[in-house]
Amino acid sequence: MNPPTLTASPTPSAAASAEPGFPRHHNEGHGRRLTAAFEALEAFPVLAESRNRVLRLFTQERPPTAEIVAAVESDVALAIATLRLANRVDGRARGRVDSVVKAVSVLSPAAVQALASRARTFDFFERGGIWEGTPERFRLHGVATQRAADRLATELGYEDRDRLMVTALLHDIGKLVLSHAYPGYPRQVHGDAKTPEERIHRERRELGVDHALVGGVLARRWGLPKAIASTIERHHSEDADGEAALVRLADMLAHYGHGDPVSPSEMLSTARLVGIGPAELRSVMYDLPYSSNGNRQRALDPCPLSTRETEVLKRLGQGKVYKQIAHELELSTSTVRTHLHNIYGKLGAVDRAQAVLIATERGWI
Template sequence: MNAPATTARDTMAQNEQQKGSSNNNARRHNEGHGRRLTAAFEALEAFPALAESRNRLIRLVTQERVSSGDVVAAVESDVALVISVLRLGNQVEGKSRGRVESVVQSVELLSPEAVHALATRARTFDFFERSSVWEAAPERFRLHGVATQRAAERIAQETGYEHRDRLMVTALLHDIGKLVLMHAYPGYPGQVHQGARTPEERIHRERRELGVDHALVGGVLARRWGLPKSVASIIERHHSEDATGEAAFVRLADMLAHYAQGGSVSPQELLKCARVIGLGPAELRTVMYDLPYPVTGRTRQVDPCPLSSREVEVLKRLAEGKVYKQIALELNLSTSTVRTHLHNIYGKLGAVDRAQAVLIATERGWL
């Protein structure tokens, strides 16, 4: 006896059943992704600082005379310390709560005792004492982060970018999403990237294989940490092909860091991104040439300057080797007034002579 013919209604029912099964599989797949990412977000709460970075910070904040500039530099050299200091700074009650975009702002808000307590509690990683959880990931991650930070600083110097303090944070933290994916997917990055060479190729592989990319995940993580939307947005957009503003700065710095470390980058993408922030081929060549060398230029002003604007003008001319009469003539002052200004400058800086006054002011970024 022949089986009854399949009716249109039966076919529709089978299709609906298959569709429902497919939707259930997709839902379970997405839920699996969600659980993996949530667990990874939680694991990042324990991301360690480099032991040397932590120890240097502790030494600095326990000195008799604490330099805010030195503390900022020590914090900015380490991913975990930047995260901890920013999170704590954004929790301080007041108008700046949730709006602290830089380590400079956080250090101004926090006491040396608070920074010391934070550093003392920090988990640490030492290259010679491997952790079974992170292996060498913290060190590799820091090396690329600092290289990107250096490249960003050089670009900022070339373009005169004004939000340098925030850029030091976004450049260092731009790849925090990779730490999440590394913890969530054991095959990341090797199996996911599968021989992709440039940053653009790797980001496309992530989107194809995982449905997300590390930039997007990094933005989510930054928001979970309570960092300002401005910082999270830059991290989230730093691989966007239409990135503008600081996201474009970080994207270019990331590519230049890969270039400086011997990685592959697309010349076309480099030029395209550079033009977005106002750099032409000639300026870009200069930046690329300078990358292997230490960044030079004006020291960042971190500590509040105790000098008045007139005192700064006098000290600038003193640094140029000018004598009292020349300074008085240029500033339309009497010689005795110049002497009075210099006496006040020495007192405010704790300097014994002009050479020490110039040195202190230069090191602090006031000249």
């Protein structure tokens, strides 16, 4: 499906258009600016430390999938590159890869390593080029929103957590477009607007579009799944529901965590839309400074072990000996040994310690 076309929109108001970086005449270069910005984002850089962390993982003989996913999920450009490539792979998953977890599975860890190796990078201490400090500022808010969304997913028992992690990280990609298209963005457009709602209204008034709409168009141009593009496009809509409302609430919580102004009434009403009441919301807000994406293990690959084998290995990881395990599971000691032999073979482990480590890293026990 071709991405929707942005029609020519009114140029910024007279006050804004008098500033450098904004078109001075009606529709003058507006579409060209956005198109050029879309193209410029093809070269949006990876944070150097993000690239280095990914590559360091591959110095291990068996880099943990969970750590590869976490490293990619923490960087905007890496997540975009991984998802775009995975969605171009021929097969049933083409155009349907909506999470980094699925992308790593489709591409293989080696392909992710190659992507990271080729990536152009940005370093806070060696800034330069067209983006200056934008990548780091953008990443900080994206990761903060991602962490808030992760905490909300825990509160709600949200099933599509892996996709939510991506949409939360990328929810503001439209701001990258606007900041490249209009050098005065965001300061000259937002003016004295304080809350996210006030700023989005300023964008619509001054530019004729807003960053959420532009972000949705960009996601479609990149070939990302409709669910991601739609959530990005709608995350500031007053009638947002489902995942879009979750990302909207996570965005507010991220701003709150930064000490930025947010509207209490808007936050409460959005929380109610996703099924979170005031008491639960207060708990989430309290936890935000302590939340981390690494707090919970995620089962990233199908577990090759049977239910009984998993129960045996879990008890082995608790330090129990064969006789204890046999007694608890009502098995003979020889049967426990047989299960462990099968476990080692399925996991490629040489001993119990390695078996427990592999299964723990992959979230199976």
